[in-house]
Amino acid sequence: MRARRICCAARPHDTLDPIVIWTSAAVEPPRMEGFGAEERNSMRDGGRETGGLDSAREQEHLRSRPGRQTLHRYGHRDDRRGGLPTYAALDLGTNNCRLLVARPAGDGFRVIDAFSRIIRLGEGISSSGRISEAAIQRAVDALAVCRDKMRNRGVTRARLIATEACRAAENGETFRARIAEEVGLELEVIDRETEATLAATGCTPLMDPHADAVLLFDIGGGSSELVRLDRSLPCHRGPPPPQIKAWISLPMGVVTLAERHGGHLVTRDIYAAMIAEVAAFVSRFAAEHGALGDAQVHLLGTSGTVTTIAGVHLELRRYERRRVDGCWMGNEEATRVIERLLAMSYEDRVANPCIGAERADLVLAGCAILDAIRAAFPCKRLRVADRGLREGMLVQMMRADGIWEREARTY
Template sequence: MNDDTRLHDGPAPRGEVGRGPPRSGDDHVPGGGLPGAVLSPAAASGVYAALDLGTNNCRLLIACPSGDSFRVVDSFSRIIRLGEGISTTGSISDAAIDRAIAALSICRDKIQSKKAKRLRLIATEACRAASNADNFRDRVAAETGIELEVIDRETEAALAVIGCSPLLDPKGRGAILFDIGGGSTELVRIERDPDEPDALPRIKAWMSIPLGVVTLAEHFGGKDVTGQSYARMVEEVAQHVTPFAAEHGADLTDMHLLGTSGTVTTLAGVHLNLVRYDRRRIDGVWLSDADITEVIARLLAMSYQERAGNNCISIERADLVLAGCAILDAIRNAFPLPRLRVADRGLREGMLVEMMREDGAIGGCR
């Protein structure tokens, strides 16, 4: 994606149903879908499904157009750690494949039960990096009927912008958006066009860091994190972020951070002292720079067992959350902005909005 790119309004190409998953060298060609799925511009059933198979999570969102947005009719999210061990072995483990197929089977059943006919089913960093990704996708297709489309990092960044842009401060100029994943982190500078205030924001610059919470925690250790090991994680991430900030971090007036990831939603839940995670209280909440500093200090002071016992973290994220905080701190240091808006939304919402706009089923989705 070149600097100063506007997110397109027109239709993107879609693959043919039943042609099988793309092979090596074809990773960026959109894939097909479940048997019987229709990927034409018209979605006869009016039901859309977006699936995001990440390095850490498997997430599904099924929705119908409603006004200028959409109404969610079903959803699913499960931590599967598909990328566990890839940084050392180079391949997806048998255990991770089994976890993924179990989660994807649930997604298939939900898609079929809701009669979703307009689908986009994507995979990200783990399937970009693993040497056995093609074999994994073949097995997924054979056992679940789901044909995964491996998207590139540029597309991942663009979808995050589409999904999160409704949370831009309406009185601001733009944001530094970041998406901390399991195997990579996308960083995007987005700005409104002052001459077109109702248009989608422009992507002024973007980058992808080949580090996420899983890869960073596996390299530095995620359970027993000391002040020294945490500082080394921040320094490792900063080596990637600092050159981007040097080129694109000037003039941050009227801008804010906009974060989408399990890291920022977890931090917000801990900050609010929630008894259990509540998306309605998290999505769109503002955190000050001082709030973030205080929560990260609290997490660093906790033992692994204390983090695992916190209902907003749980055992599933207890060994990953501080790696995510280190990525966030490197971003905060590079882009010293006073506020962060938390987004419990991202790629799935971006895919739904994009498909619905292509079909003319919704407007600008502002």
């Protein structure tokens, strides 16, 4: 599919980079939630279904400074059904390429299509300093799928971000130029503060409304973010904005840690060494922001690591997002799962339906990062979020467009 990049005048307060317009007509999608049919049961391209963003109240009922933005606008201004705009959020991380396509619904949004594929863009960067040709080709293939999904869903506004791999690689800009040329997508490389803010924005609806504060962590492939959140302020419409008290980005994630220490055979000594390496960074943040006192504080985790731990804890025979997103785990329950994973062989981890071959060599590195965080911030409860940067982007775009204020005026 050929694409042409053009420039257009920005709306007030927006900064627009070149956008991509497809000249083909939008394909009207059937009504659905979560993945498209081709991804619903595929472990390779996700297999982890994605729903909408519910408010904290709805979740409980069901269960008992930013960087410069690349805001793409496509040729179709509104969806043909009811005039609703269609948004897309793409997160190209060190390990995964993920996409959500959504439309506003009530106080949140409803996901109409999604895509997730492990591409390991950051593979080998810690030693070579460069994104490899093999990783670039995997990214090109995955991003082409995302491009076609956005086209077919008639996306009217999108934000497409890249994180640590593109920040760290010496050929990051060359990679971006190649994606623009071969795929027709302009990627925005965000800074770490923006990454932390987006994660907080996407996960804030899962904060316990009675908690005094929350320690949010996002264990990525090349970096990991910790965010201290205060209790959310009342919000008339839409998801509550995050009240960020402090944040830190650790220069390590599951890919970089596993490459340094190994991911296939992880002994107790190797695991302890990984924890110690992470703890050296976490301790600096904990010294200033780790005093919990008598405050009601819980952990809130978003990442493949914590959702995998939750899936194993729930004994899922296949990953089910509806059961994982928003579930609670006690501190001892998390410990038991990690001990169970440490006792598994690499082959056992591959055979587990919530881990699989693509995560088997990374999951213990993620557990080590989590254990360093748990040691620095001892909390009795951990809530699991199968949401994060993409949901944060969608919320920010819809809020900037006044979506929820507009809906409120219609009542």
